[in-house]
Amino acid sequence: METPFYLYDTELLRQTLESVVNESKRYNYKVHYAIKANYDDRLLAIIREYGLGVDCASGNEVQKAIEAGFDPKSIVYAGVGKRDKELRYAIEQEIMAINCESIEELLVLDAMAAEAGRTVEVALRVNPDIDPKTNHCIDTGQADSKFGISYEEILDNAERIRSLKHLRIVGVHLHIGSQIRELHVFENMCQKVNVIVENLERLGFSFRFVDVGGGLGINYDMPENEPIPNFASLFAIVHNHLRVGDREVHFEFGRSIVGECGELITRVLFNKTTATGRKLLIVDASMTELIRPALYGSYHNIENITAETDRTDKYTVVGTACESTDRFDENVSLRRSVRGDLLTIKSAGAYGMSMASRYNLHDLPGAVYGEDLM
Numbered sequence: 001m002e003t004p005f006y007l008y009d010t011e012l013l014r015q016t017l018e019s020v021v022n023e024s025k026r027y028n029y030k031v032h033y034a035i036k037a038n039y040d041d042r043l044l045a046i047i048r049e050y051g052l053g054v055d056c057a058s059g060n061e062v063q064k065a066i067e068a069g070f071d072p073k074s075i076v077y078a079g080v081g082k083r084d085k086e087l088r089y090a091i092e093q094e095i096m097a098i099n100c101e102s103i104e105e106l107l108v109l110d111a112m113a114a115e116a117g118r119t120v121e122v123a124l125r126v127n128p129d130i131d132p133k134t135n136h137c138i139d140t141g142q143a144d145s146k147f148g149i150s151y152e153e154i155l156d157n158a159e160r161i162r163s164l165k166h167l168r169i170v171g172v173h174l175h176i177g178s179q180i181r182e183l184h185v186f187e188n189m190c191q192k193v194n195v196i197v198e199n200l201e202r203l204g205f206s207f208r209f210v211d212v213g214g215g216l217g218i219n220y221d222m223p224e225n226e227p228i229p230n231f232a233s234l235f236a237i238v239h240n241h242l243r244v245g246d247r248e249v250h251f252e253f254g255r256s257i258v259g260e261c262g263e264l265i266t267r268v269l270f271n272k273t274t275a276t277g278r279k280l281l282i283v284d285a286s287m288t289e290l291i292r293p294a295l296y297g298s299y300h301n302i303e304n305i306t307a308e309t310d311r312t313d314k315y316t317v318v319g320t321a322c323e324s325t326d327r328f329d330e331n332v333s334l335r336r337s338v339r340g341d342l343l344t345i346k347s348a349g350a351y352g353m354s355m356a357s358r359y360n361l362h363d364l365p366g367a368v369y370g371e372d373l374m
């Protein structure tokens with residue numbers, strides 16, 4: 001296989017899925033896979049075997065999930081800006097819920113449902129105004145965020161929303177951010193959800209489910225010590241703090257399902273030293289295969305997997321793209337690396353391939369699956 005390519009540990013994916021399924025069963029929680037994290041066909045087929053639903057962020061993602069064999073009734077679709085054709089497609093497919101993110105979207109969807117002669121099941125995506133204590137680029141539930149409808153706006157428009165004849169408001173949805181490692185944040189989230197759900201029900205809404213989103217963080221530093229994210233602790237927190245009544249509780253996990261099972265394999269092209277003395281290791285991958293370090297300053301653990309010496313050097317690992325932010329890490333200690341060596345960039349299974357681009361007309365990377373190598 002030509003480098004760079006993604007290598008997926010399908011056995012680890014199965015272990016992760018087993019863990020999330022077993023832990024969620026204890027509380028009868030429903031789990032959706034946030035397909036934006038990685039929509040690789042082989043991975044989707046494995047995820048489907050474990051009975052998860054899907055969380056989508058576009059019409060094409062809904063279509064992909066359906067084509068991969070997921071039951072439309074297990075698909076939720078959120079997105080701050082859904083195009084008309086995407087809304088129409090979701091109506092047609094009768095998915096589990098369209099999660100609306102503005103009052104205007106509710107009005108438009110109601111009109112489209114009327115036109116189609118259907119009643120559409122909808123969740124209100126609420127912006128709960130919570131700081132998830134994660135990288136600001138990936139928080140989504142603070143007051144000024146573009147996502148969701150503020151609780152106050154829902155209160156102000158409660159009557160109007162309830163009067164929309166072609167929508168059945170069946171759920172409350174929120175998602176406060178991604179890569180959340182401080183789990184007490186979810187405790188605050190539950191307390192806010194309790195207030196929101198109970199107050200809205202007092203106003204006459206009746207919710208079949210609460211969907212608390214995803215966001216569970218993974219361990220990027222030493223993934224081998226913690227390869228399966230801590231679903232048990234998150235579920236225990238939600239169990240202890242969310243007043244559920246007879247409502248279903250749904251989660252939408254992306255990173256925590258596929259993050260750790262993927263790595264990006266890349267080859268060293270050249271060594272060079274800048275005039276300031278910085279040692280650059282130029283590899284054949286770039287931000288076009290894995291944009292997270294360039295876009296968010298994200299950290300991924302890098303190792304040289306073919307070096308013949310145990311002596312190490314400090315390197316700045318840079319990619320091939322014509323962008324100065326195209327670097328994977330700075331001043332990282334690696335076994336002494338020469339042209340032709342292979343490096344692995346770890347925990348790249350989530351938001352790696354799915355965010356790949358063809359900038360500089362690069363080819364999209366291929367994929368290799370652990371189960372094929374046995």
Ligand code: LLP
Pocket residue numbers: 034037055078138140175177178179213214215216252253254255256292350351
């Ligand atoms: N539900 C909704 C509505 C979301 O927007 C997201 C992610 C998820 C669930 C899944 O979140 P997760 O469990 O993966 O944290 N590209 C960024 C992450 C963007 C997350 C977008 N929304 C990154 O590379 O870190």
